[in-house]
Amino acid sequence: MGFLDIDNTTKSYGALEVLHKVDISIEEGEFLVLVGPSGCGKSTLLNMIAGLEEITSGEIRIRGSLMNGVHPSRRNIAMVFQSYALYPNMTVAKNISFGLEMHGVPKAERDKAMADVSSLLQIEQLLGRKPGALSGGQRQRVAMGRALVRNPDVFLFDEPLSNLDAKLRVDMRTEIKKLHQKLGTTIVYVTHDQIEALTLSTRIAVMNGGYVQQLGTPQEIYDNPANLFVATFMGSPAMNVLPATISVQHGKPVACVALPDGTVVPLRLSQENLSAWEGKQILLGIRPETITDEDGADRNSKNVVNFTNRIIVTEPAGSDTFVTMSLGGKDVIARMRSDANVQPGNDFQFAVNMEKAVAFDPATEERIAS
Amino acid sequence: MADAMQDTAVRTSRTVRILIYLILLLFGLFYLLPLYVMLINSVKPLNEITGGGMMNLPQALTFAPWAKAWSSAQIGVDPTGLSPYFWNSIKVVVPAVVISTILGAINGYVLTKWRFKYDKILFGLMLFACFIPFQIVLIPMARMLGLMGIAGTTSGLALVHIVYGIGFTTLYFRNYYAVFPTELVRAAQIDGAGFFQIFWRILLPSSGPIAVVSIIWQFTNIWNDFLFGASFADATSQPMTVALNNLVQSSHGVKEYNVHFAGAIIAALPTLLVYVVAGRYFVRGLMAGSVKG
Numbered sequence: 001m002g003f004l005d006i007d008n009t010t011k012s013y014g015a016l017e018v019l020h021k022v023d024i025s026i027e028e029g030e031f032l033v034l035v036g037p038s039g040c041g042k043s044t045l046l047n048m049i050a051g052l053e054e055i056t057s058g059e060i061r062i063r064g065s066l067m068n069g070v071h072p073s074r075r076n077i078a079m080v081f082q083s084y085a086l087y088p089n090m091t092v093a094k095n096i097s098f099g100l101e102m103h104g105v106p107k108a109e110r111d112k113a114m115a116d117v118s119s120l121l122q123i124e125q126l127l128g129r130k131p132g133a134l135s136g137g138q139r140q141r142v143a144m145g146r147a148l149v150r151n152p153d154v155f156l157f158d159e160p161l162s163n164l165d166a167k168l169r170v171d172m173r174t175e176i177k178k179l180h181q182k183l184g185t186t187i188v189y190v191t192h193d194q195i196e197a198l199t200l201s202t203r204i205a206v207m208n209g210g211y212v213q214q215l216g217t218p219q220e221i222y223d224n225p226a227n228l229f230v231a232t233f234m235g236s237p238a239m240n241v242l243p244a245t246i247s248v249q250h251g252k253p254v255a256c257v258a259l260p261d262g263t264v265v266p267l268r269l270s271q272e273n274l275s276a277w278e279g280k281q282i283l284l285g286i287r288p289e290t291i292t293d294e295d296g297a298d299r300n301s302k303n304v305v306n307f308t309n310r311i312i313v314t315e316p317a318g319s320d321t322f323v324t325m326s327l328g329g330k331d332v333i334a335r336m337r338s339d340a341n342v343q344p345g346n347d348f349q350f351a352v353n354m355e356k357a358v359a360f361d362p363a364t365e366e367r368i369a370s
Numbered sequence: 371m372a373d374a375m376q377d378t379a380v381r382t383s384r385t386v387r388i389l390i391y392l393i394l395l396l397f398g399l400f401y402l403l404p405l406y407v408m409l410i411n412s413v414k415p416l417n418e419i420t421g422g423g424m425m426n427l428p429q430a431l432t433f434a435p436w437a438k439a440w441s442s443a444q445i446g447v448d449p450t451g452l453s454p455y456f457w458n459s460i461k462v463v464v465p466a467v468v469i470s471t472i473l474g475a476i477n478g479y480v481l482t483k484w485r486f487k488y489d490k491i492l493f494g495l496m497l498f499a500c501f502i503p504f505q506i507v508l509i510p511m512a513r514m515l516g517l518m519g520i521a522g523t524t525s526g527l528a529l530v531h532i533v534y535g536i537g538f539t540t541l542y543f544r545n546y547y548a549v550f551p552t553e554l555v556r557a558a559q560i561d562g563a564g565f566f567q568i569f570w571r572i573l574l575p576s577s578g579p580i581a582v583v584s585i586i587w588q589f590t591n592i593w594n595d596f597l598f599g600a601s602f603a604d605a606t607s608q609p610m611t612v613a614l615n616n617l618v619q620s621s622h623g624v625k626e627y628n629v630h631f632a633g634a635i636i637a638a639l640p641t642l643l644v645y646v647v648a649g650r651y652f653v654r655g656l657m658a659g660s661v662k663g
């Protein structure tokens with residue numbers, strides 16, 4: 001049993017089930033990110049942890065005590081909302097101390113707690129202002145202050161950064177991570193942004209259509225996606241997915257993919273059991289950063305395959321250059337060093353680290369386990 | 371903003387604009403004419419009116435008609451003036467406005483933030499209350515008031531107006547709170563605030579504009595009501611409007627037009643005052659959307 005247990009939990013609105021048997025357990029101090037496209041049920045799950053939505057079936061426990069039916073204010077949780085939900089008629093100071101006041105904490109203690117939190121978040125100079133007179137980033141801090149001051153068991157964040165502009169979002173992301181490392185609090189964090197998920201979390205639950213598709217550390221999720229959805233949702237640019245036919249050469253499985261000119265490139269696979277798929281088609285998943293020029297190839301890899309292909313488009317992006325080619329009838333993106341000598345229309349010698357390639361069953365879109 | 375509006379406004383030539391303003395001025399004067407007639411004739415001796423010349427300014431300025439209308443004119447059988455009835459109206463209007471507005475606010479709060487099964491149907495039924503013609507409820511209402519033992523009292527009349535007003539006030543507050551961010555209520559729930567604490571500390575402080583709308587609407591409607599006042603009040607609890615009617619009807623012999631005019635103005639003064647003081651918030655409240663969180 002963990003610190004926060006979500007046990008076979010489902011949620012239905014009338015006859016419509018929007019969350020299907022969710023099973024997640026995390027330890028104290030973990031940073032769990034629920035990530036998935038809009039409408040997949042992230043907020044619903046978070047609200048069920050908070051007690052704002054009823055649990056249709058299953059159990060949610062915090063520190064071993066059953067939370068089903070417990071009022072939100074008695075779960076010892078705090079929540080930061082996407083809109084920040086600061087009380088517009090109260091000053092920042094009142095906003096932060098309101099929860100303590102409602103919980104009957106004496107004034108002296110409230111003031112002390114507020115002073116601590118506002119110095120931690122550096123919002124002392126804002127205490128007298130109303131939310132309407134704050135910038136987006138300041139509101140964000142105040143909203144976090146309101147959560148922190150309660151010293152809860154679990155922090156819940158619902159897309160807290162999505163209303164900020166790009167630069168501020170990255171800054172606040174770092175700030176939240178720092179805060180987590182400093183305070184060691186347990187956090188459940190909802191986002192649709194896979195980069196936020198990868199950078200912040202100790203564990204990620206990737207959700208789609210009301211199902212948890214995969215639960216794992218960021219590394220596991222990124223390197224070993226359980227299915228095609230997780231593979232393509234996590235990572236930017238997205239993982240390249242192309243059809244390939246398996247053949248066996250010298251006893252080893254090889255993925256054969258067609259170049260635009262009709263020639264077939266044999267990509268030797270590291271996953272031995274794919275020999276069983278001989279003659280059949282798979283979906284081959286290759287991350288953009290594993291396709292490079294020959295010099296950029298991973299020296300530790302035991303399986304780098306070289307092939308020549310025509311460059312269609314190059315997109316310099318500062319530190320990297322993205323190169324698009326056609327492979328197996330799909331546009332495939334490679335991530336090059338910015339100084340790679342790539343020109344659209346030219347043939348280029350690519351190197352692909354096949355150790356990192358993954359294979360999916362085209363029928364089920366599940367990963368073909370090794 | 372101003373620049374943008376100038377850019378998009380239809381450009382009109384100077385003469386056209388002058389013409390428009392002239393016409394508007396004319397309409398304005400036309401609308402103000404009755405008030406003018408009432409005002410100047412209420413400060414004239416009666417002979418100046420009966421001698422013709424309704425539109426003339428008074429030759430001998432006198433406030434005696436006002437004093438008489440207020441304190442000694444014949445209303446029905448007693449020469450009491452309008453003053454006791456003015457207080458009757460106050461005794462009906464103030465509690466009726468306050469209570470119907472508070473109930474409307476709570477209804478709006480529940481209907482938007484504490485959704486329950488069939489809440490939409492309930493709201494629909496309450497809306498329906500806005501369209502029930504007064505005449506239909508007269509007799510059942512009289513019976514109810516009789517059963518409750520408050521027939522012919524100002525409290526009874528206040529109750530009638532409260533019941534009739536709830537439909538409107540609920541509609542106002544429901545629509546206002548519908549766009550009030552629900553996340554604020556959720557945040558307050560997590561903070562440990564209860565049902566009334568959320569209402570009192572979070573929603574009400576942001577409800578100024580719609581409260582003004584509700585108060586103005588209720589005040590003018592109840593103050594100006596004649597039918598309920600005439601139907602449910604007795605001689606001692608009649609509101610201002612009914613008393614004014616009696617004043618105009620009951621004068622034996624000469625019709626004291628100057629006193630009637632003064633009485634009519636006194637009867638209209640409170641609603642005028644409310645409009646002058648709070649009228650600009652009325653439009654603002656009707657247009658108000660959400661509260662910025």
Ligand SMILES: Nc1ncnc2c1ncn2[C@@H]1O[C@H](COP(=O)(O)OP(=O)(O)O)[C@@H](O)[C@H]1O
Pocket residue numbers: 013018036037038039040041042043044045
């Ligand atoms: N009150 C409700 N009634 C019916 N369906 C709802 C309700 N609230 C949410 N849903 C549905 O549940 C699904 C999950 O919603 P939500 O948790 O808000 O998604 P996310 O936060 O991942 O974008 C959506 O398909 C949404 O339409």
Ligand SMILES: [Mg+2]
Pocket residue numbers: 042043044
């Ligand atoms: Mg959401």
